[in-house]
Structures are given as structure tokens and as C-alpha cells.
Amino acid sequence: MELLLVSHRGIATGMKAAVEMVMGPAASQITAMELTEEEGIENFGKRLEEYLTSWLTEGKRGLVFADLRGGTPYNQSEMILDRHGLKGRARVISGMNLPMIVDALFKEFDVTDMSEIAAITAAAREGIMCLDLEAAQGNSDDE
Numbered sequence: 001m002e003l004l005l006v007s008h009r010g011i012a013t014g015m016k017a018a019v020e021m022v023m024g025p026a027a028s029q030i031t032a033m034e035l036t037e038e039e040g041i042e043n044f045g046k047r048l049e050e051y052l053t054s055w056l057t058e059g060k061r062g063l064v065f066a067d068l069r070g071g072t073p074y075n076q077s078e079m080i081l082d083r084h085g086l087k088g089r090a091r092v093i094s095g096m097n098l099p100m101i102v103d104a105l106f107k108e109f110d111v112t113d114m115s116e117i118a119a120i121t122a123a124a125r126e127g128i129m130c131l132d133l134e135a136a137q138g139n140s141d142d143e
Contacts, residue, residue, distance in 0.1 A: 001029070001061065001062055001063065001075065001104065001107070001108055001109060001114075002029060002031075002054070002055060002060050002062030002063075003029060003030045003062060003065065003104055003105070004032075004033065004052075004063070004064045004065070004090075004105050005031070005032045005033070005060060005064075005065050005066075005096060005101070006032075006033070006034070006035075006048065006065070006066050006067070006074070006076075006077055007034050007067035007068075007071075007073050007074035008034065008067060008071060008073065008081055009034050009035065009036045009037070010034065010074075011034065011096075012032035012033060012034050012067070012073075013032045013034060015032070015101060016030050016032040017063075018098055019102060019105070022098070022121055023102060023105060025106070026077065026105050026106070029105065030101070030105075031051070031055050033047065033048055033051065033073070033074050036132045037139060038102070039074055041047050041076075044072070044073070045080070046074045048077065048080060049074050049076075049084075051079050052064075052077070052081065052084070052086065053080070053084055053086070056064065056081075056086045056089040056090055060089070061090060061109075061111050062089070062090050062111070063090065063091055063092075063093060063097035063104055063111065063120075063137075064077045064090055064091070064092040065092070065093050065094075065101060066092055066093070066094045066096060067093075067095075067096055068094060068095075069095065070094075071094075074092060074094050077092045078092050083096070088111070089111065091111045093120060093121060095121075095124065096124075097124050097127060097128075098127075099124055099126075099127035100120055100121070100123060100124035100127070103123050103124075
């Protein structure tokens, strides 16, 4: 499974570095691409399109994790996959976080199976919590 992280400056490379710290060599299957002010949207889109079309037309499948739903990296990824008919080879998931990427590293996903995509997003949501909030709601694991 190929993983591509797309984001605004600093997020994708930082996320990849965090995965490398936690998971070691398994992070080598991750590619990070970021939109910067210097590069601009048009050049970022061209670079992303070149990468996605070469990556996915080689018969590979993968997941694209974006930092922000509706942000340029997310929108460009969705448009490129749609324009080239590659939605059967990759899916874009927004709101990337460390637990979802680590989880995706060790599973083979069928990107056409929406229940598997839903499981990835559910696992990511389950990783979001505030211990004080859980304790206030009486859901603490310490009981």
C-alpha cells in the first residue's frame, strides 16, 4: 500500500518524520508533498498530478491523506484522481493524524471498499480525546 501525505507547508513532512520516529523503516512507503507560498497552487498541482498519475498508473493502489478538507492539497488531489479516472486506485482522506497513518501502514486496504475507508476514519476519530472530558462524562478507563 502506497501512502501519500499532502498538506500546507510543514505538516506532511512533519507527520512523516513523526511516523519515522515511531515506526522506523516502515515509514519509507510514505511520500510527503506540501504546498508552499513560493511554489504556488499551479506548480503544486502540476507536481501532484505528475506524481499521482505515474504512481497509480503503474498498477499501484494507495491512500492520500490530506491535512484539511477543502484546502488546496485536498482539492487538488480529489480533482486529479477524478480527472484521470483513478478513484478506483486511490482515495483521499482529510484530517490526517498520526494514529490513522500508523494504522494504514500495516494494513492492506481495498480502496474501493467504502467500509474499509470508514474503518480508517473511525480509528482516527477514536484517537481524538481529552482525558478530563472523559472523566467528567464518567467514561474513564481507570474505573
